[in-house]
Structures are given as C-alpha cells and as structure tokens.
Amino acid sequence: MEGAPLIRIDNVTKVYHAGEVEVRALAGVSLDVEAGEFVAIMGASGSGKSTLMHLIGCLDRPTSGRYFLEGREVSGLNRNALAEVRNRTMGFVFQSFNLLARTSAVENVELPLVYSGVPAAERRRRAIEALRQIGLGDRLDHHPGQMSGGQQQRVAIARALVGGPRLLLADEPTGNLDSRTSGEVMALLRGLSEAGLTVVLVTHAPDIATWTSRVLQLKDGLIVSDERRAPIAAPQPAPAGAIGVRP
Amino acid sequence: MSPWSVLRLAFRALGRNTMRSFLTALGIIIGVGAFIAMVVIGEGAKARVEEAFSSMGTNLLIVQQGSSSQRGVFGGFGSQPTLTWDDLKAIQTELPSVRHAAPQLRTTTSVVSEEQNWTTSVTGVTPEYFEIRNWPVTSGVSFTPSDMDAATKVVLLGQTVVERLYGTGADAVGQMVRIKGMPFQVTGVMARKGQSPMGQDYDDAVFIPVSTYRSKIQGGLNNYLHGSIFVGAFSPEETSRTESDLRNLLRERHHLSGEVDDDFQVRNLTEIASAQEAGTKTLTTLLASIAAVSLVVGGIGIMNIMLVSVTERTREIGVRMAVGAKPRHILAQFLAEALSLSVMGGVTGAVLGLFSAWRLAAQFGWPMLVRPGIVALALGFSGLVGVVFGLYPAQRASRLDPIEALRYE
Ligand SMILES: Nc1ncnc2c1ncn2[C@@H]1O[C@H](COP(=O)(O)OP(=O)(O)OP(=O)(O)O)[C@@H](O)[C@H]1O
Numbered sequence: 001m002e003g004a005p006l007i008r009i010d011n012v013t014k015v016y017h018a019g020e021v022e023v024r025a026l027a028g029v030s031l032d033v034e035a036g037e038f039v040a041i042m043g044a045s046g047s048g049k050s051t052l053m054h055l056i057g058c059l060d061r062p063t064s065g066r067y068f069l070e071g072r073e074v075s076g077l078n079r080n081a082l083a084e085v086r087n088r089t090m091g092f093v094f095q096s097f098n099l100l101a102r103t104s105a106v107e108n109v110e111l112p113l114v115y116s117g118v119p120a121a122e123r124r125r126r127a128i129e130a131l132r133q134i135g136l137g138d139r140l141d142h143h144p145g146q147m148s149g150g151q152q153q154r155v156a157i158a159r160a161l162v163g164g165p166r167l168l169l170a171d172e173p174t175g176n177l178d179s180r181t182s183g184e185v186m187a188l189l190r191g192l193s194e195a196g197l198t199v200v201l202v203t204h205a206p207d208i209a210t211w212t213s214r215v216l217q218l219k220d221g222l223i224v225s226d227e228r229r230a231p232i233a234a235p236q237p238a239p240a241g242a243i244g245v246r247p
Numbered sequence: 248m249s250p251w252s253v254l255r256l257a258f259r260a261l262g263r264n265t266m267r268s269f270l271t272a273l274g275i276i277i278g279v280g281a282f283i284a285m286v287v288i289g290e291g292a293k294a295r296v297e298e299a300f301s302s303m304g305t306n307l308l309i310v311q312q313g314s315s316s317q318r319g320v321f322g323g324f325g326s327q328p329t330l331t332w333d334d335l336k337a338i339q340t341e342l343p344s345v346r347h348a349a350p351q352l353r354t355t356t357s358v359v360s361e362e363q364n365w366t367t368s369v370t371g372v373t374p375e376y377f378e379i380r381n382w383p384v385t386s387g388v389s390f391t392p393s394d395m396d397a398a399t400k401v402v403l404l405g406q407t408v409v410e411r412l413y414g415t416g417a418d419a420v421g422q423m424v425r426i427k428g429m430p431f432q433v434t435g436v437m438a439r440k441g442q443s444p445m446g447q448d449y450d451d452a453v454f455i456p457v458s459t460y461r462s463k464i465q466g467g468l469n470n471y472l473h474g475s476i477f478v479g480a481f482s483p484e485e486t487s488r489t490e491s492d493l494r495n496l497l498r499e500r501h502h503l504s505g506e507v508d509d510d511f512q513v514r515n516l517t518e519i520a521s522a523q524e525a526g527t528k529t530l531t532t533l534l535a536s537i538a539a540v541s542l543v544v545g546g547i548g549i550m551n552i553m554l555v556s557v558t559e560r561t562r563e564i565g566v567r568m569a570v571g572a573k574p575r576h577i578l579a580q581f582l583a584e585a586l587s588l589s590v591m592g593g594v595t596g597a598v599l600g601l602f603s604a605w606r607l608a609a610q611f612g613w614p615m616l617v618r619p620g621i622v623a624l625a626l627g628f629s630g631l632v633g634v635v636f637g638l639y640p641a642q643r644a645s646r647l648d649p650i651e652a653l654r655y656e
Pocket residue numbers: 016017018023024025043044045046047048049050051052
C-alpha cells in the first residue's frame with residue numbers, strides 16, 4: 001500500500017492468563033514505524049518490551065487490536081501464514097544468540113533460506129556472502145562453541161539478514177556482551193539502518209539507546225514517551241556495509 | 248524443503264548422537280532380525296519335513312496287519328496275519344480311487360558278495376512298488392513281467408548296500424550275490440533315496456520279486472500276505488477318500504460288522520506329513536509373533552527417545568520457527584528422524600537375521616529359503632513402526648509455541 005507505514009499498531013493489547021491471574025502485558029499500544037527508522041524500546045523489567053517485540057515479529061498474536069505490516073493486516077493470520085511473514089519480512093537477533101549448537105556458522109546462517117525453499121547451492125553462496133560482509137569470512141565452518149559471544153552475535157545478525165528482510169528485530173542484542181563488543185554490534189546495526197533497513201531493538205541500557213534515532217519508553221504495558229532525535233553516539237566506520245538490505 | 252534435505256537433516260541429527268541412535272534402533276534391529284531369522288528357519292524346517300515325506304512316496308497309504316488297539320497288547324503289529332493276497336487283488340481291481348497297489352514283504356538277512364557280507368532288509372515287491380514310492384532304478388533294469396511270473400532270482404540293490412558290498416561308486420549290475428545261500432543276479436541299482444523322517448536309511452535295502460520272495464525266502468500260509476500293502480492314490484487331496492475306500496473294502500471282505508474294530512491299519516502318509524507341517528507352521532508363527540512384539544517394543548523405545556529429543560531441542564525448534572519453519576516442517580523433521588532410525592534398524596536387523604538364519608540352516612543342514620516378501624514385510628513393518636511411534640513426538644514438536652520454545656532453558 002502506497003504511503004502506509006512499515007508498521008502500524010493500533011490499540012493492541014496482550015493479556016496472559018497465568019493460572020487465576022490475568023497479566024495485561026500490553027494495555028493498549030498504538031505505534032507507527034516508518035521504513036528506515038532505528039527504534040529503541042526501553043522500560044523497566046516486566047513493562048512489556050519483549051511482548052511488544054514478539055507481536056511486531058509475528059511470533060505471537062495480540063489479544064485485541066490490529067497490526068498492519070506494510071499495509072497488510074497480519075493480526076489474524078494463522079501459524080503457517082505468520083511463519084511465512086517471519087521468513088520473508090523479519091530478521092531476529094536474540095540476547096542469547098540462539099544459534100544451533102554443533103552446527104557450523106554457514107549452516108546457521110542458511111537456516112531461513114532452508115524454509116524459503118532456496119536451492120542448496122544458492123543457499124550456501126548467500127550464507128557465505130552474508131558472513132563475509134559481516135567480517136566472519138574466516139569462520140565459516142566454526143561452530144558456536146568455537147566462537148566468542150561477539151562473533152556468535154554477528155553470525156546471528158548474518159542469519160537475520162540473509163533472507164533480505166524489511167525489518168530487523170533485536171531483543172537486548174548486547175545483553176550478553178561486554179561494552180566493547182556491544183559497541184561493535186551496535187555499530188553494525190547502525191550501519192544497516194543507514195543502509196535503509198528498519199531496525200527495532202529492545203534495551204535496558206541508555207547508552208545503547210543513544211545509537212538509535214527514536215526511543216520509546218514502556219511502562220506497565222503502555223507507551224509513556226516517544227522521542228525522535230538525531231543519534232548522539234559518533235558513527236563508527238560501519239564494518240558491514242549494506243548487507244542484502246532492501247531499502 | 249525437499250524430502251532429500253529433510254532426510255539429510257535427520258541423518259545429521261542422528262549422527263550427532265551415534266551411540267544413542269544405535270541403542271534406540273537396537274530394539275528394531277533385534278525385532279526385525281529375530282522375525283526374519285524365525286521365518287526363514289521355519290520355512291527351511293517346513294521344506295525339510297516336506298522333502299522327507301515326499302521321499303517316502305507320493306500320495307502314499309500303507310495298509311498293515313492287525314488292529315491299532317491290539318498293538319499295545321500284543322507288541323508289534325503284523326504279528327497276526329489278517330491281510331490276504333485276495334485282499335490285494337481286490338484293492339487293485341475294485342477301487343477306482345487306487346492308482347497302484349503293491350505288496351511289501353520284508354525280512355532282515357545277510358547279503359553276501361564275493362568278498363563282503365552285509366545284513367540288510369530283503370524286500371519282496373512288484374514293479375508298481377517303485378512307482379508308488381517314486382523310486383527309480385538308476386542303472387540296470389527293474390523287474391520284468393517274466394521275472395515276476397517265473398520267480399527268477401534277480402535283485403535290485405540300494406545305494407548303501409552297493410557301497411558296503413562293492414565300495415563307493417562301484418557298478419554292481421551283473422554281479423552275483425547270495426541271499427540265504429541262493430545266488431541272485433544284480434540286475435539294477437536303485438536311485439539314492441536318503442533318510443526317512445525318523446532317520447532310517449532307505450538305501451540300506453535290497454529288492455527281489457515278490458514271487459521269488461514267497462517261494463524262496465519265506466514260505467508259510469499261502470493265502471495270507473505276510474507284509475504290508477503300499478497303495479498310491481491319484482493326488483494328495485484324494486488320499487483321505489482312498490483311505491476310507493480301503494477301510495470299507497477291507498471291513499467288508501473281513502466280515503467286520505458294526506462295533507468290531509478294524510483288524511488292519513491304514514496309514515495315510517500325506518495326512519501325517521501335513522500334520523507335521525502344520526505343527527512346524529504353528530511354531531514358526533508363534534516365534535515370529537514374539538519377534539513382531541519385540542518390534543513394537545522397539546517402536547516404543549523410538550518414541551521415548553524422540554520425546555526426549557524434542558524436549559532437549561526445544562530451543563532449536565523455537566529458532567527454526569522464528570526464522571520461518573512452519574509446523575509441518577518441524578513435523579517432517581522429527582518424523583524423518585524416527586523413520587530413519589527405524590528403517591536403518593530394519594535394514595541392519597534384516598542383514599543380521601538373514602545371516603543368523605544362514606548360519607543355523609548350515610548347521611542343521613536345512614535349506615535356506617528366503618522369500619523376498621518376508622524381508623519386504625519386515626522392512627515395511629519397521630517403517631510403519633517408525634511412523635506410528637514417531638508421529639506423536641513430532642506432533643508435539645510441531646505444536647510448540649515459538650516464544651515458549653525460544654525461552655526454554
Ligand atoms: N507467557 C507468559 N505468561 C504469563 N505472563 C507473561 C508471559 N510472558 C510475559 N508475561 C508477563 O507479561 C509482562 C511483560 O513481560 P515482558 O516479557 O514483555 O517484559 P519485558 O519488558 O520484556 O521484561 P524484561 O526487561 O525483564 O525482559 C510481565 O509481567 C510478564 O510476567
């Protein structure tokens with residue numbers, strides 16, 4: 001749809017039932033994210049950051065409200081359709097990397113392409129390309145256990161990018177990394193954003209948020225502030241360049 | 248995902264845990280191995296029984312002296328002659344269900360060649376006897392009608408007797424032997440017949456015309472037939488009809504009315520053989536069913552390990568779903584693992600089963616009969632076991648919630 005924002009979330013709630021108690025993880029959130037934005041979601045623990053992220057990532061469905069992705073409503077889709085949306089549109093980066101153990105970097109990166117039906121040779125070629133661009137061309141056959149946390153997270157980013165997503169979602173991507181490695185990962189994400197990729201990340205750390213162009217504050221399942229500003233942190237030379245990013 | 252890449256993925260996952268995969272497949276290996284070994288050995292045993300009985304003669308019935316109820320009391324049937332030569336003639340001429348009927352009179356005595364002497368069974372028969380017993384003369388000739396009429400002193404030797412008197416491979420035709428002091432000319436040698444189901448050596452015998460036997464070897468009451476009557480029916484299916492025809496005829500001829508027991512016995516070899524075969528078959532079926540049960544137990548082992556594996560790999564499942572795996576992809580992945588386990592187990596089991604059947608068959612001297620259908624059945628069944636017992640764990644995996652799976656510690 002021409003002119004529609006990449007993400008439009010309209011009064012979305014998410015209610016969990018934990019035994020007798022109802023937990024309103026999201027209490028009515030409305031949000032537009034334009035293509036190319038670099039958004040940080042902040043807030044206290046339990047404020048609903050991950051819940052919002054999962055909804056944006058089509059890993060879950062809202063209890064009420066509507067969600068439009070690229071102008072198309074996705075809130076009512078079934079599991080198969082959601083899987084396809086994730087496969088075609090999203091790239092995920094997790095705090096704990098979530099790479100497949102005892103599986104080489106290349107094979108980890110290939111994974112999304114396996115499910116989009118890319119032939120094996122093409123898959124391999126694109127995975128190697130993605131790893132090269134992220135500076136891990138010499139670690140193709142290394143297993144996660146043979147790599148540092150920063151390297152693992154970069155493999156995870158390569159995996160998120162290999163399918164050419166519209167949207168990169170990162171839930172505390174630097175949570176398990178030291179500050180220097182965190183800086184490297186953030187610089188990478190910033191480079192991707194500058195190349196036109198839309199990035200949404202969840203973080204606790206204010207200095208991480210300074211890399212972004214928009215900061216949302218969540219409290220008890222509601223957005224309590226929404227700040228757009230120029231990123232403060234000095235842009236470092238982006239090691240990644242534009243990796244399979246669709247503008 | 249192509250079936251090929253699903254399979255590759257399954258093999259890689261199984262290869263990560265070789266020992267566990269092997270132990271899991273062991274149930275199937277043993278089940279399939281035992282099943283195939285049992286069936287193959289059972290068929291070999293059955294063929295062996297069949298072979299033994301068919302070597303006795305085809306569609307054979309034997310009429311013997313004395314009643315079956317007297318046997319225990321008087322110790323040994325045939326002791327009181329009740330069958331007459333007229334009975335034989337009546338059987339030959341009056342019963343359309345009888346193809347051949349021949350007398351068999353026998354005694355044990357020594358047969359003496361120039362250099363050797365050997366105690367064996369000397370048997371008086373007619374040429375039809377060899378028809379009934381399906382026992383040809385390999386070298387030389389059988390009895391001629393004039394031999395029968397003139398009671399000439401000719402003899403046919405069994406293979407064992409040839410070996411004892413003249414040595415292995417010697418040509419005995421034309422030689423003279425002495426039986427009870429009288430010279431007999433060897434006109435032929437019988438084909439090798441082997442052993443009876445009870446282990447008696449058929450080839451340890453010599454045959455002379457029954458007329459010669461009656462006049463030269465064993466005198467006695469002329470009317471009575473001091474031996475048995477061998478009867479050949481037309482087909483195995485007809486042996487029971489022939490049996491009742493024989494019984495009716497002899498009861499009538501012996502004037503046995505109503506309640507009186509038979510004073511003769513009719514033994515139906517075809518029926519004895521099929522009873523034996525049925526026994527072997529029952530045993531085979533029983534053992535094969537036990538093996539099949541162990542296959543099912545093997546399947547439960549697969550299910551158990553697959554459930555463990557799904558739990559262990561919950562996070563992997565979450566990651567796969569996050570990057571776009573649909574439930575059916577996850578289902579296919581775990582089903583393929585279960586199926587590969589069971590089919591590989593099945594193939595290994597089949598090889599082991601065939602090998603042990605071969606070893607056992609060699610040991611017992613049984614033929615090794617492998618019907619491809621049996622191997623296919625066992626492999627198909629192991630595949631089915633994999634699918635049936637792999638389905639539940641695979642479904643559990645495919646129904647996981649991606650978020651919960653990703654969070655799983
Ligand atoms: N599956 C669930 N069942 C029940 N309650 C849940 C579930 N997932 C989240 N919640 C609740 O929803 C609320 C929001 O959780 P969420 O994970 O979004 O918080 P968060 O902002 O990401 O916190 P953190 O910074 O600790 O990761 C919390 O109160 C949490 O307990």
